[in-house]
Amino acid sequence: MSLSAVPTVTAQAGGQPGVDWAWIERNAGYIGEQFVEHLLLTSIPVALGFVIASALGLAAVRWPVLYGPLLSVTGLLFTIPSLALFVLLIAFTGLTIWTAVIPLTVYTLLILLRNIVEGFRGVPAAVRDAATAMGFRGVRRILHVELPLALPVVFAGIRIATVTTIGLVTVSSLVGQGGLGQLFLDGFYRSFPTPLYVGLVLSVALAVTADLLLLALQRALTPWTRTVS
Amino acid sequence: MITFEQVTKRFPDGTTAVTELDLDVPEGEVVVLVGPSGCGKTTTLRMVNRMVEPTSGRLFVDGRDALRIAPHELRRGIGYVIQAGGLFPHRTVTDNITTVPRLLGWERERATRRARELMELVGLDAVVADRYPHQLSGGQQQRVGVARALAVDPPILLMDEPFGAVDPIVRARLQQEMLRLQAEVRKTIVFVTHDIDEAIAMGDRIAILNVGGVLEQFATPAELLAKPANAFVADFLGEERGLKRLSLRKVSEVTADPGPVVGADASAADAGRVAAEHGTDWVVVVDDDRHLVGWATVDELGDAARLGELDLQQPRLFVYAENSLRAALNAMVSSRVGVAVRLGPQGTYEGVVTHEILSAELLR
Ligand SMILES: Nc1ncnc2c1ncn2[C@@H]1O[C@H](COP(=O)(O)OP(=O)(O)OP(=O)(O)O)[C@@H](O)[C@H]1O
Ligand SMILES: [Mg+2]
Numbered sequence: 001m002s003l004s005a006v007p008t009v010t011a012q013a014g015g016q017p018g019v020d021w022a023w024i025e026r027n028a029g030y031i032g033e034q035f036v037e038h039l040l041l042t043s044i045p046v047a048l049g050f051v052i053a054s055a056l057g058l059a060a061v062r063w064p065v066l067y068g069p070l071l072s073v074t075g076l077l078f079t080i081p082s083l084a085l086f087v088l089l090i091a092f093t094g095l096t097i098w099t100a101v102i103p104l105t106v107y108t109l110l111i112l113l114r115n116i117v118e119g120f121r122g123v124p125a126a127v128r129d130a131a132t133a134m135g136f137r138g139v140r141r142i143l144h145v146e147l148p149l150a151l152p153v154v155f156a157g158i159r160i161a162t163v164t165t166i167g168l169v170t171v172s173s174l175v176g177q178g179g180l181g182q183l184f185l186d187g188f189y190r191s192f193p194t195p196l197y198v199g200l201v202l203s204v205a206l207a208v209t210a211d212l213l214l215l216a217l218q219r220a221l222t223p224w225t226r227t228v229s
Numbered sequence: 230m231i232t233f234e235q236v237t238k239r240f241p242d243g244t245t246a247v248t249e250l251d252l253d254v255p256e257g258e259v260v261v262l263v264g265p266s267g268c269g270k271t272t273t274l275r276m277v278n279r280m281v282e283p284t285s286g287r288l289f290v291d292g293r294d295a296l297r298i299a300p301h302e303l304r305r306g307i308g309y310v311i312q313a314g315g316l317f318p319h320r321t322v323t324d325n326i327t328t329v330p331r332l333l334g335w336e337r338e339r340a341t342r343r344a345r346e347l348m349e350l351v352g353l354d355a356v357v358a359d360r361y362p363h364q365l366s367g368g369q370q371q372r373v374g375v376a377r378a379l380a381v382d383p384p385i386l387l388m389d390e391p392f393g394a395v396d397p398i399v400r401a402r403l404q405q406e407m408l409r410l411q412a413e414v415r416k417t418i419v420f421v422t423h424d425i426d427e428a429i430a431m432g433d434r435i436a437i438l439n440v441g442g443v444l445e446q447f448a449t450p451a452e453l454l455a456k457p458a459n460a461f462v463a464d465f466l467g468e469e470r471g472l473k474r475l476s477l478r479k480v481s482e483v484t485a486d487p488g489p490v491v492g493a494d495a496s497a498a499d500a501g502r503v504a505a506e507h508g509t510d511w512v513v514v515v516d517d518d519r520h521l522v523g524w525a526t527v528d529e530l531g532d533a534a535r536l537g538e539l540d541l542q543q544p545r546l547f548v549y550a551e552n553s554l555r556a557a558l559n560a561m562v563s564s565r566v567g568v569a570v571r572l573g574p575q576g577t578y579e580g581v582v583t584h585e586i587l588s589a590e591l592l593r
Contacts, residue, residue, distance in 0.1 A: 127317060129280065130311065133307075133309035148319040
């Protein structure tokens with residue numbers, strides 16, 4: 001797709017506002033593929049981001065002096081315009097999935113790191129003391145005491161990161177990835193709004209569903225936060 | 230059991246929390262650390278299980294140099310209870326109580342059985358076993374905290390203002406239960422509070438600390454109240470020292486005055502004679518089994534031939550052997566004639582506790 005096509009399309013934009021159901025039927029397979037790709041382009045970066053942010057977060061909890069600098073760096077990365085980062089990466093990773101995955105991962109770091117650290121810091125001092133007094137140490141202490149209590153805040157971070165990423169994925173359509181974002185481009189270049197509608201509805205539905213599923217998972221993992229009286 | 234030798238704790242910011250502390254906590258006793266806020270009570274307590282490391286000095290736990298034992302190993306033998314229990318919000322009551330047994334690798338079944346046992350010991354209803362801490366009352370949370378600390382039967386318990394978060398009524402009940410429990414389990418307990426009344430109620434011995442962790446006096450409650458070492462201690466004990474001393478003593482510890490007592494068959498004239506002998510204007514009337522019939526002032530009696538047939542007055546309050554002298558004082562000030570009538574277990578008259586008897590006790 002050459003960029004010179006853009007002005008022509010703009011001139012014709014807004015031609016046919018209706019939904020072409022026949023097109024949807026004919027392209028169901030294609031739409032499905034983009035949806036799956038969108039799912040991958042969301043889950044891989046969030047998962048990778050979570051692994052990296054966990055490592056950084058635990059280090060920042062252990063050595064609090066690291067927290068400030070880590071926040072500055074991830075915060076700085078967060079401010080790089082996404083389009084610039086995608087285009088920049090083409091030089092290194094070409095038009096592979098990594099061109100999308102790396103920036104998307106980077107954007108999750110700030111949110112995840114912040115929530116992981118705040119989650120762990122939010123564990124009440126009395127609970128920490130009790131754990132120490134009972135001889136909890138190392139990995140056991142993290143797994144059995146601190147992580148469970150940090151979970152609600154950590155999950156809040158994962159939910160924000162996921163929803164944000166679902167939105168950002170579409171931008172990577174400009175570097176040949178993009179999942180449902182490809183449908184936006186289709187609609188735009190051909191000044192044919194149906195794919196655009198489909199992409200929009202599906203990505204919003206995906207975001208809402210993902211958020212609800214994560215919330216359900218969080219509640220399943222933190223039964224004590226459900227007030228039963 | 231726990232010995233501090235010249236222990237000092239200075240924090241990195243320069244605060245001296247504890248100064249050259251010498252303290253010996255005998256096995257099976259409750260030692261209460263008490264003093265104003267910031268006087269180093271918590272710091273002292275936490276040095277015992279090395280949650281705080283002493284800056285200098287020596288510390289022995291059960292004859293061993295505590296500073297040479299790995300902290301987590303030392304902590305296994307020391308239960309720790311803090312305000313509201315410091316319970317794990319994400320664990321049920323049973324899981325909270327079984328934490329240490331599970332850490333030590335007990336089978337789930339054995340640990341759960343132990344939890345049931347402990348819940349009964351601390352007076353927790355079995356229905357709360359699967360609840361989370363936030364579903365419990367303050368008093369129940371506190372009991373879970375105690376049960377959890379006792380899980381592997383450690384010889385030592387450290388308690389940091391354990392009853393600080395509950396209302397006075399629940400607090401008094403928890404104190405009583407703790408004393409009953411202690412009579413059963415006989416742990417060596419270091420108990421922190423800033424409430425002198427709680428210290429007097431709970432302590433076999435009391436250590437009064439001043440700001441900077443300076444030990445002002447270490448003595449039994451009775452010694453402390455009778456002979457405060459200095460103005461700080463006297464001030465800390467408060468104005469009602471006499472009353473507090475009385476609350477530590479039992480009616481059985483003093484000899485009751487027989488009082489002006491006459492039989493139910495006696496006449497008004499007999500009563501007048503007995504009253505005069507005792508220097509009172511009233512008499513106590515008892516029947517043949519020495520059960521109290523009532524009391525009366527002499528001029529009420531007229532010329533009655535048999536006092537037992539009159540409608541006599543009843544004392545408003547009685548005291549028994551196991552009551553405190555403070556209760557006796559209360560009965561005294563509630564009585565029209567200023568004495569507390571002491572009864573035996575079967576309601577027999579055993580004499581009266583008078584103002585003179587109490588004063589003599591306090592002056593001893
Ligand atoms: N980690 C710390 N770093 C610096 N100073 C500390 C630290 N912990 C306690 N202190 C200081 O040491 C002193 C004693 O504190 P501690 O907590 O032992 O007092 P406390 O008697 O338990 O008081 P309270 O009745 O208020 O609980 C206080 O001045 C306190 O500010
Ligand atoms: Mg304290």
